[in-house]
Amino acid sequence: MPTILITGANRGIGLALARSYVKDGWRVLATSRKPDESLIQGAESLPLDLTDPDSIKALQQSLAGMPIDIVWNNAGVYLDKNQPLDQVDNQDWLRSFEINCIAPIRIAEALMENVRISERKVFAFTTSKMASLAGNGIGAYAYRSSKTALNMAVRCFAQDHKAQGINCLLLHPGHVRTDMGGPEGEIDLPTSITGMRNLVDRINPDYTADMDSGYFDYDGSNIPW
Numbered sequence: 001m002p003t004i005l006i007t008g009a010n011r012g013i014g015l016a017l018a019r020s021y022v023k024d025g026w027r028v029l030a031t032s033r034k035p036d037e038s039l040i041q042g043a044e045s046l047p048l049d050l051t052d053p054d055s056i057k058a059l060q061q062s063l064a065g066m067p068i069d070i071v072w073n074n075a076g077v078y079l080d081k082n083q084p085l086d087q088v089d090n091q092d093w094l095r096s097f098e099i100n101c102i103a104p105i106r107i108a109e110a111l112m113e114n115v116r117i118s119e120r121k122v123f124a125f126t127t128s129k130m131a132s133l134a135g136n137g138i139g140a141y142a143y144r145s146s147k148t149a150l151n152m153a154v155r156c157f158a159q160d161h162k163a164q165g166i167n168c169l170l171l172h173p174g175h176v177r178t179d180m181g182g183p184e185g186e187i188d189l190p191t192s193i194t195g196m197r198n199l200v201d202r203i204n205p206d207y208t209a210d211m212d213s214g215y216f217d218y219d220g221s222n223i224p225w
């Protein structure tokens, strides 16, 4: 039975992802700040606060020796949504970097050995199309810059671990109707999950991700860096 760990699995895209993998018979490690077993029948709920290094360390220790096929860094924040630059608080900007960029890499670093000893050896990172330098839009300075930084950090991480057969994927889930995406989102959760899983699930020892084209939209198309 393959194993996946998903961060931010208590609501939105993370919850839908976790339920979808449980349905397909995977062992699912669902992390959240306040684990609640009743949210996802059949998953194992684990505590993880992305802003707390001790929490990442405790997760690492509790999972020592367990092969994890996919670690999906999904949790994230969009603290400056609809805020003009002069209203963006520096602390929120720094917190965006901490949660959207630094924590996913620290989690990947902490769980590297679990993924290395697994069959699939995949790290998936939920980024955003709003991080694209080529497709640069307006506003959302904190969110955009934190996700662009995530993209670069993931590329560094991928290069560092290429020789160990590690695959890193950066995925835009689409504009999804969640708390973050809002009711104006263009797609529903099943459409986003199905699209992203079509990319992530096909990675195996015989098919590796090419990081030069590793920044994907949920529909499988490449996003320009």
Ligand SMILES: NC(=O)c1ccc[n+]([C@@H]2O[C@H](COP(=O)([O-])OP(=O)(O)OC[C@H]3O[C@@H](n4cnc5c(N)ncnc54)[C@H](OP(=O)(O)O)[C@@H]3O)[C@@H](O)[C@H]2O)c1
Residues within 6 Å of the ligand: 007, 008, 009, 010, 011, 012, 013, 014, 032, 033, 034, 048, 049, 050, 051, 074, 075, 076, 077, 078, 099, 126, 127, 128, 129, 172, 173, 174, 175, 176, 177, 178, 179, 180, 181, 182, 185
């Ligand atoms: N929805 C969209 O249209 C869209 C578009 C592009 C990219 N994305 C990305 O997709 C991912 C999921 O988004 P979503 O729409 O599902 O958002 P969401 O509904 O707002 O859910 C965000 C998740 O992240 C968790 N989280 C936030 N801060 C955390 C922390 N410090 N420690 C642990 N967990 C934390 C939340 O947990 P709590 O409940 O504890 O806060 C929640 O589970 C994010 O990375 C987001 O940037 C979303």
